[in-house]
Structures are given as structure tokens and as C-alpha cells.
Amino acid sequence: MKFGQQLRQSLIKDYYWHYIAYDELKEALKTPFVNGRDGERKPWDDDDEAAFIRQLESELDKVFSFQKLKSQEIVGRIKSSEQEVKQVLQRQEEQDRSDETDTDLEEDFELLEADLSDIIADVHDLAKYTQLNYTGFQKIIKKHDKQTNIYLKPTFSTRLKAKPFFQDNYDAFIVKLSKLYDLVRTRGNPVKGDSAAGGGQQNFVRQTTKYWVHPDNITELKLIILKHLPVLVFNSNKEFEEKDSAISSIYYDNPETWELYMGRLKKTEGAEAIRLRWYGGMENETIFVERKTHREDWTGEKSVKARFTLKEKNVNAFLAGKMTVEEAFAKMRKEGKKSEKEINDLAQLAKEVQYRVISRKLVPVTRSFYHRTAFQLPGDARVRISLDTELSMTREDNLDGVSRAGKNWRRTDIGIDWPFSQLPESDVALFPYAVLEVKLQTAAGQEPPQWIRDLTASHLVEAVPKFSKFIHGTATMFPKRIDLLPFWMPQMDVDIRKPVTHKFGIERPANLGSYSTTEIDEDEIDSDDEAEAMAAAGSTGDVEDDGDDDEQTRQLKAARRALDEHRRAQEQDDDDDDDTLRPNGHTDSHVAPGNMLDEEERLNAQPLVDEEYLYDSDEENDDALEEAKRSGSWKYYPLLVQRHAQLGSNAIINAFKSIPTKTPLPANANVMTQMTGQVQARRFKAPPGKRIHVPVRVEPKVYFAAERTFLSWLEFSIIIGSIAATLLNFGDNISLISAWAFTLVAIAALVYSVVIYALRVEMIRTRRANINRYYDKWGTSALCAGLFVATCVSFGFRIREDGWFE
Numbered sequence: 001m002k003f004g005q006q007l008r009q010s011l012i013k014d015y016y017w018h019y020i021a022y023d024e025l026k027e028a029l030k031t032p033f034v035n036g037r038d039g040e041r042k043p044w045d046d047d048d049e050a051a052f053i054r055q056l057e058s059e060l061d062k063v064f065s066f067q068k069l070k071s072q073e074i075v076g077r078i079k080s081s082e083q084e085v086k087q088v089l090q091r092q093e094e095q096d097r098s099d100e101t102d103t104d105l106e107e108d109f110e111l112l113e114a115d116l117s118d119i120i121a122d123v124h125d126l127a128k129y130t131q132l133n134y135t136g137f138q139k140i141i142k143k144h145d146k147q148t149n150i151y152l153k154p155t156f157s158t159r160l161k162a163k164p165f166f167q168d169n170y171d172a173f174i175v176k177l178s179k180l181y182d183l184v185r186t187r188g189n190p191v192k193g194d195s196a197a198g199g200g201q202q203n204f205v206r207q208t209t210k211y212w213v214h215p216d217n218i219t220e221l222k223l224i225i226l227k228h229l230p231v232l233v234f235n236s237n238k239e240f241e242e243k244d245s246a247i248s249s250i251y252y253d254n255p256e257t258w259e260l261y262m263g264r265l266k267k268t269e270g271a272e273a274i275r276l277r278w279y280g281g282m283e284n285e286t287i288f289v290e291r292k293t294h295r296e297d298w299t300g301e302k303s304v305k306a307r308f309t310l311k312e313k314n315v316n317a318f319l320a321g322k323m324t325v326e327e328a329f330a331k332m333r334k335e336g337k338k339s340e341k342e343i344n345d346l347a348q349l350a351k352e353v354q355y356r357v358i359s360r361k362l363v364p365v366t367r368s369f370y371h372r373t374a375f376q377l378p379g380d381a382r383v384r385i386s387l388d389t390e391l392s393m394t395r396e397d398n399l400d401g402v403s404r405a406g407k408n409w410r411r412t413d414i415g416i417d418w419p420f421s422q423l424p425e426s427d428v429a430l431f432p433y434a435v436l437e438v439k440l441q442t443a444a445g446q447e448p449p450q451w452i453r454d455l456t457a458s459h460l461v462e463a464v465p466k467f468s469k470f471i472h473g474t475a476t477m478f479p480k481r482i483d484l485l486p487f488w489m490p491q492m493d494v495d496i497r498k499p500v501t502h503k504f505g506i507e508r509p510a511n512l513g514s515y516s517t518t519e520i521d522e523d524e525i526d527s528d529d530e531a532e533a534m535a536a537a538g539s540t541g542d543v544e545d546d547g548d549d550d551e552q553t554r555q556l557k558a559a560r561r562a563l564d565e566h567r568r569a570q571e572q573d574d575d576d577d578d579d580t581l582r583p584n585g586h587t588d589s590h591v592a593p594g595n596m597l598d599e600e601e602r603l604n605a606q607p608l609v610d611e612e613y614l615y616d617s618d619e620e621n622d623d624a625l626e627e628a629k630r631s632g633s634w635k636y637y638p639l640l641v642q643r644h645a646q647l648g649s650n651a652i653i654n655a656f657k658s659i660p661t662k663t664p665l666p667a668n669a670n671v672m673t674q675m676t677g678q679v680q681a682r683r684f685k686a687p688p689g690k691r692i693h694v695p696v697r698v699e700p701k702v703y704f705a706a707e708r709t710f711l712s713w714l715e716f717s718i719i720i721g722s723i724a725a726t727l728l729n730f731g732d733n734i735s736l737i738s739a740w741a742f743t744l745v746a747i748a749a750l751v752y753s754v755v756i757y758a759l760r761v762e763m764i765r766t767r768r769a770n771i772n773r774y775y776d777k778w779g780t781s782a783l784c785a786g787l788f789v790a791t792c793v794s795f796g797f798r799i800r801e802d803g804w805f806e
Contacts, residue, residue, distance in 0.1 A: 003139050006134055018066040019057050019129070020136040028052050029147055046149045053142065055135075055158070055493040063133045067165040077119050085112060089188045106376035112184045116177060116508040120223050123173050124506040136167040150680050169242060171373065174222050178231035180373075190230070190378075207618065208442070211461035212596050213434040214497050218389055221436070221460050222373060223506055225385055228451050229375035236521055241351050246416040247388075249277040250396055250409065251470045252362040258482065259360065262476050265486060265693050267294055273470055274353060274362060276315065277307075282415040285312045291353055308346040315409045320348075321358050323352045346475045364396035364405055366473040369418060370435075383449065384439040390418050391431040393473030399481075429476045435469070436461055458504050462496035464488050484693050665732050713753030716783065720746035727794075734801050738794035745786040752779060 004022060009021055029052065031042040059405075088108050095105065137160065141153050160166070182190050252274045253260040263271030273292040278284045280355050290307040295391055310318055310328060317323040325347050326762040332343055354363065377383070394414065395406050404427070405411045420428045438456060440448055455461070467488060475482050475489060569752065724742035727735045 003135065007136060007308045010128065010132060015066070015125065015129050018062060019597060020133045020140075021210070021537040025052075025055060025140045026143065027797045028055055029144060044150070049148070049150060050803075056345070057159070058161060064163040065529055067126065067130055067133075067168065070122070071130075071168055074119060074122055074126065074173060076182070078124070078173065079118065081112065081180055084115075085183055088112060089183065090187050093353075106187075106191070107432050109184055109187055113181070116181050116184060117227075117509050120177055120227070121506050121508045122183070123170060124220050124223050126593060128216075129171055130166050130168065131216055151606065168217050170222075171242065171245065171371075172371070174219075175225060175231050175233065175786065177223075179233075181226060197460055197589040207439065208454070209438045209440070210464055210467040212464050212496055213387065213436050213461055215432075215434065216497070217460045218387070218434050220506055221455075224455065224460075225375045228449075229377065229383065229385060230652060232374040232376045232378070242371070243281050243416055245373060246373050247277065247278055247370055248416070249275045249368045250364045251366045251368070252357065253365045253474065254361050255365060255397060255399055255478075255481070256361075258361070258474070261471065261482070262484065264292075264294065264468060265484060267297065268468070272356070272357065274363075275470070276409065277338040278312075280416070282412070285350040287312050287315055289315075289350070289353055291349065294752065306349050308350055316407070317341070318354060319357050319409060321354060363398075366470065366477055367394045367396050367410070368392070368469040368473055369394070369416065369420075370419075370469075382441045383452070385754070386437045386439070388435040388437075391433075391435060392418060392420065392430070392470065393429045393477055394420060394423065394470070395427045395477045417613050427477075429473070431472070435467065452761040453598075454504060458501040459498040459710075460500075464491075477602055483689065484691050485687075486691055490692065494766070511684075530541070552620060554772065576597075702764055703761070706757060706764065709760075710753055710757040713749060713756075717753065720749065720787070726789075733796070734797040739789070739792035741793045745783070745790050749783055749785060752782075 004026075007022055014051065031044060031048060034040050088105065091108075092105060103646065123189055137156075141156050144150070144152050173797060217680060244574040251260075260273055264273050274595075275290050275292075277288045277290055278286065287310050289310055291306045295304070314323055314328060318328055329343055329347050332338060332346075338346075372389040373389070375385040375387075394411075396411055398404055398406065414423065419430055438452060440452075456463070468486070471486050472488075475485050598778045678754045720742050724739040724746060727742065729741040730736075756776065
């Protein structure tokens with residue numbers, strides 16, 4: 001969808017006259033024709049440039065003034081609602097102390113809830129307004145620079161910084177609204193508990209599902225969640241500051257072996273991740289040393305995150321082994337705030353972490369930074385939702401001859417000054433999406449709350465199972481050193497936005513407004529637009545009720561048709577420079593429908609084309625062939641012969657596949673929708689020289705299944721061999737020939753079963769993901785064919801000997 005059309009469909013009616021006049025600015029870029037509409041246009045001169053800049057400045061002033069006015073209005077409404085909430089809560093306290101019953105109290109709570117819902121809708125509308133206008137200015141500047149060859153972008157960027165309507169932080173609104181809404185929703189009895197909500201726990205286990213969220217949907221997602229869960233505030237006595245939500249983590253690894261990266265990527269049993277984390281700015285002296293340990297489900301254990309604290313001044317000495325564990329925990333033992341058992345457990349963890357850092361030569365390699373908004377009932381960890389925005393990864397290593405961290409455990413030239421513009425581009429990577437984590441602790445068989453199921457199935461999120469900031473940051477920051485990439489890397493250029501989920505989003509209360517702030521219904525036409533469309537249609541009737549319902553209906557339909565034609569004409573005027581709204585320059589017009597299936601499941605639901613494949617993980621033969629050719633190895637010609645033999649066999653197999661043998665089954669019903677049509681299945685390939693790791697779950701029963709198959713083949717081989725031994729007892733030449741035929745079949749089956757079993761065990765051990773290599777296409781058919789031939793040989797010689805047909 002082109003931006004001009006996107007703007008017209010997404011604008012909010014009440015804000016209609018305050019949006020950027022995008023179409024007028026586009027027209028201003030078109031100079032008059034010299035010799036009629038078919039001739040050339042007048043060249044762009046200084047007067048045209050000055051007039052365009054004046055118009056652009058006027059639009060910027062209009063948008064900035066309106067955004068500032070609405071923001072101040074929301075602040076005033078929040079303060080007013082805060083006073084009203086205090087008054088109602090005070091009346092409730094007085095009622096609790098007395099025996100009198102205030103019948104209007106519940107009605108006041110309902111009115112307050114409706115009013116707060118309306119403010120939430122205003123915040124959502126303002127965020128959408130800001131995002132659309134900022135995109136509009138970027139688009140029109142891009143169009144100007146392309147058409148006029150005058151580079152206006154740097155100059156206008158300065159003007160935008162002077163009037164930064166797009167930099168308003170809505171987190172402060174969200175925190176205040178969350179507190180007020182929670183008070184009203186619980187009727188003045190919010191859930192009490194530990195505000196840290198796990199901050200004091202050293203070992204905790206959660207079931208986590210991760211999603212990506214497009215920047216356009218972040219504010220809306222926060223506003224939806226706060227209606228069900230309050231924003232988790234660690235210190236409710238102080239005013240919210242942006243740095244309060246900042247989280248930084250330093251990940252350690254061995255840059256020679258990348259063993260921690262590989263272990264976490266492949267999800268091997270016992271794989272660890274070691275990181276140092278702090279909250280807030282660089283002045284924070286409390287550093288959390290954390291270790292994550294992955295456990296396979298079949299072991300009966302759960303993956304665990306354990307941590308202990310160190311003072312920042314002691315981190316270097318502790319990690320180098322110059323400070324002992326006893327010295328690090330001496331103050332904790334002296335204070336006596338924790339039990340002896342807790343301290344001993346922490347000390348054991350510290351010993352293990354210190355030993356691994358020293359023995360494995362682990363050094364800082366990657367830093368992740370983000371702002372986290374957490375939603376949770378205090379002291380209740382059953383449902384916890386966190387949204388990480390402004391996620392970025394930076395290098396912390398001293399490789400390539402560049403001293404970044406030096407001998408320190410972290411670099412000190414950056415803090416929480418996102419987006420770290422002082423760093424070179426090779427040292428920082430800005431993640432294009434926010435990361436949503438839904439953490440649930442539910443009893444066996446218990447379903448998550450309905451609103452969570454609706455949220456995770458909506459258009460606002462895209463499921464990315466097992467996404468890891470450590471894995472993504474390391475793979476991104478070390479492209480020349482990391483060859484095995486996570487499965488989501490090829491999806492980074494795929495637009496994750498989807499069509500709006502109907503009846504899901506921020507809506508105003510029925511008594512305060514009737515339209516949804518998520519999307520304006522195209523059937524709803526402003527009176528001015530309707531009158532204009534009716535005039536274009538040649539209608540002179542009044543749109544008000546004149547008693548002739550049929551005539552009015554016809555007029556409205558004609559008006560809507562004319563308006564649609566007018567819009568289509570405007571859409572055609574949007575040239576190719578109005579590229580579709582896609583991240584990273586991607587302009588694919590296909591978008592996935594709902595979140596019925598994640599990207600992996602959607603692709604797996606589609607039949608693979610023979611010339612295409614999903615991942616390069618198992619296609620190592622070509623790499624080996626190229627490597628042998630470059631190095632001049634003797635292995636080149638055997639590999640070349642093997643490659644051509646494989647291509648020839650594939651051609652023969654494809655010829656047989658072209659013969660219709662079955663009726664094709666329909667694709668997964670969840671992947672098709674009547675609204676959006678067929679979903680485009682994308683085939684991802686790894687970058688040259690790289691491989692994509694596909695997560696494969698391996699349990700002991702997988703090995704047992706392979707072993708059972710092998711034993712079944714052995715059983716058939718023994719049976720066929722027994723038949724051969726029985727035939728030998730007849731003693732004549734024909735029986736001997738038949739016995740040889742069955743013996744050869746038994747030996748072939750035995751050898752084949754051993755080879756297949758060895759290959760399968762090796763693939764399972766290395767976690768190969770190609771299912772076709774586990775599927776035995778020809779083995780059983782060859783066995784049946786061999787038995788048929790042996791039987792035919794036996795019957796043939798017997799018939800010939802007895803002379804049946806003579």
C-alpha cells in the first residue's frame with residue numbers, strides 16, 4: 001500500500017485538518033507544463049524551492065502545534081482524572097469507616113473507568129497521528145530530493161529537531177494511566193505484593209513465548225495490555241524517568257570457539273549463557289551476574305536462570321580470579337540479611353561462574369540495550385508481560401586490533417544514550433522491532449487468559465519462537481566470524497505487519513464515542529467529503545432525511561462510488577517513489593494474515609518446490625566442492641562425480657514424480673483466508689558462505705525409533721536368511737540356486753539396514769533438520785523387488801526343470 005493511500009485510510013476524523021497536507025505538497029513539487037499536458041514541465045528553480053520550503057515549514061508548524069496542544073490536553077486530563085480518582089477513593093474510605101452506603105459510588109467508578117478509557121484512546125490516537133505525520137515528512141523530503149536533485153534532507157532534519165513533535169515519550173502517560181486505571185478497575189483495592197516481582201529471587205523458571213512488534217504498533221500494544229495488567233513500577237514513590245526502564249547486558253563468550261553462542265543456538269543439553277546486567281545508567285553500582293542453563297524437556301528438568309550481585313568496582317577482580325568468592329560474599333554474611341543456606345547457594349553459583357570464565361577464557365563480546373516496560377500484578381508471577389523497545393546491540397570485544405573495552409569488563413564510551421550515534425556503524429546494530437515476551441505460570445491443563453490468547457493471535461505481534469538477543473547480537477556484530485546463523489535472520493527483511501484484526505484494538509467507550517481508533521470504516525464518510533462526492537456524481541439531493549429513504553440510499557451509494565473513484569484516481573497519482581510501507585526497504589505487497597501460525601509453521605504448511613529449499617543447513621556438499629576446488633585437493637574429482645551423480649538421480653526421480661499418482665491435498669486451512677487470499681510462501685536462503693541453523697528437538701525416543709527400525713530390518717533379514725537355509729535342505733540344484741537368491745537378498749537388506757541406521761544416528765546426533773533424509777523412499781520397495789526376483793528365479797528354474805510347458 002502506498003503512503004498516500006495509507007494516510008487517507010488511517011487518519012482520524014477529529015484530527016482531519018491537522019495532518020500533513022501530503023497531496024498538496026506533492027502537487028507543489030510539480031511545476032507547470034510548458035506546451036500542454038503532453039509537453040515537458042518547467043524546470044525547478046529557486047522560486048519554486050523557496051515556495052515549497054515555505055509550504056513545508058507551514059505544515060511542520062501546524063503538526064507541531066497540534067501535537068503539543070493535544071499532549072498538554074492529555075496531561076491536563078490525566079491530572080484532572082487523578083484528582084477525581086482520589087476524591088472517589090476518599091469517599092470509599094469514609095464509607096468503609098461508617099455504616100452508611102453510598103449508592104452513587106459504583107456509578108462514579110464506572111464513569112471514571114470510561115473517562116480513563118477515553119484518555120487511553122486519545123493517547124493511542126495521538127501516537128498514530130505522530131507516526132503518520134513523521135512518515136509523511138520523511139516521504140515528501142525523499143520525493144523532493146529525487147525529483148529536484150536538491151538535497152533538502154540534512155537541512156530539514158535540523159528543522160525537525162527544532163520542532164520534535166515525533167519525540168514525545170508516551171511511556172510517562174502509560175505509567176500514570178496504568179496506575180489510575182488499575183485503581184479504578186479494582187475499585188480502589190489493587191493487588192499488593194513485592195514490587196520487584198522476582199527481583200529478590202535468585203532462581204526462577206518461566207514458560208516464555210516471544211514476539212516481534214512493529215514500531216507502528218508499540219503504543220497501541222502497551223495501551224491494550226495496561227487495561228488488563230498494571231505497569232510494574234519498582235519504586236512508586238518517585239516520578240517516572242526514562243532511565244528507570246533502561247536495561248543493559250554484557251554477554252561473554254570465547255571469540256576463538258564461540259562455544260557459548262553455538263551451545264545456545266543449537267540448544268544442546270546444559271548449554272550456558274553468562275551475562276552481566278545492570279538497570280538504569282552507568283552510575284548504577286549493583287551488577288547482576290547471571291547464568292542461563294538450557295535443559296532438554298525429556299530430562300524432566302527446566303531451563304534455569306540463576307544470578308548473584310557484585311559491586312561494579314569488584315567485577316574485574318572477581319572475573320580475573322583476583323578476588324575470591326569468600327571475599328565477594330563476606331559483607332553479605334556479615335549483614336546477615338540472608339540465611340546461611342541462601343548465601344552458600346549463591347557462593348556455589350559464583351564459584352562455578354568464576355571457574356568457567358577463567359577456564360574457558362570468556363571475554364565480553366556483545367552488549368544489548370533496551371527500554372523495558374513490564375506488566376504484572378505485584379507479587380504475582382503467573383502472568384508477566386514485558387515489552388523491550390529501542391533494542392540495540394553493540395560490540396564489546398577487543399578483536400580486529402580495536403580496543404573497545406580494553407582490560408575492563410565493559411566499554412565506557414556509551415551508556416544509555418541510545419541510539420549511540422558516537423559509535424561507528426560497525427560497532428552498533430539497531431534492531432528494527434520491539435520484542436514482546438509473554439511469561440506464563442499456569443497449572444497443568446489450565447488455559448491462558450482469553451485476552452492473552454486474543455492478543456497473541458492479533459495483527460499486533462509476530463511470533464518468533466526461541467528468539468535470543470545474545471544470539472542475534474553476536475550473529476549480527478560478527479558476520480566474518482560467525483558462519484552458523486539463527487533461523488530468523490533471513491526473515492529480517494520480511495514485513496511483519498498484518499491486516500488489522502477486526503474487533504480488536506483500542507476503542508472508545510460507547511457513551512463517549514462510536515468509532516474505533518484502530519481503523520476508520522471506509523463506509524463512514526465525512527459530510528464535506530460526502531457532499532463533494534455527491535457533487536462529483538451529479539447529485540443535487542440533500543443527504544439529510546427527507547422522507548424518501550430509497551432516494552437517499554441511492555444518493556449515498558452514488559456518493560460513495562464517486563468518492564471511491566476519486567480515491568483511486570489519487571492512488572494512481574502516487575508514483576513509484578511513494579514506496580510501500582516496509583522496513584529495510586522491502587516492498588513486497590503480500591502480508592501474512594493473522595498470527596494463526598508463526599513464520600516457521602506457515603512455511604512448513606506449504607509444499608516445497610523441488611528447485612527451492614527453506615534453509616541451507618544441510619547443503620554442505622556444494623561448500624565442500626568449492627573448497628576442494630580452491631585448495632586443489634584430491635577430493636575435488638570424487639566430490640564432482642558425486643555431485644553429478646546426485647543431479648542425475650534427482651533428474652530421474654523428478655521424472656517419476658511428474659507422473660500423477662495421488663490427488664494433491666489442500667494447504668493448511670489456517671494459512672488461507674477469504675479476506676487476504678493465498679499467502680505467499682517465501683523461501684529463504686542463507687547468505688553466501690553462511691548456514692542457517694534450524695531448531696530441531698531431539699529426545700531419547702528419537703534414537704529408540706531409529707533403533708526399532710533397524711531391528712525390524714534385521715528381523716526381515718533373518719527371516720529371509722532362514723528361508724534360504726530351508727531351501728538348502730532339499731538338496732537339488734534348483735533349491736541351491738533359490739537359496740543363493742534369497743541369501744543375496746538377505747545380505748543386501750542387512751548391509752542396507754546397517755548403513756541407513758548409522759547415517760540416521762549421525763544426522764540425529766548433529767541435529768540435521770531435513771526431513772527427507774530421514775524418510776526411506778526406496779529401501780522397502782527395493783526389498784520387495786528383491787524378494788519378487790528371488791521368488792521368480794525359484795519358480796522359473798523349478799518350472800523349467802519339471803517341464804511344465806513342454
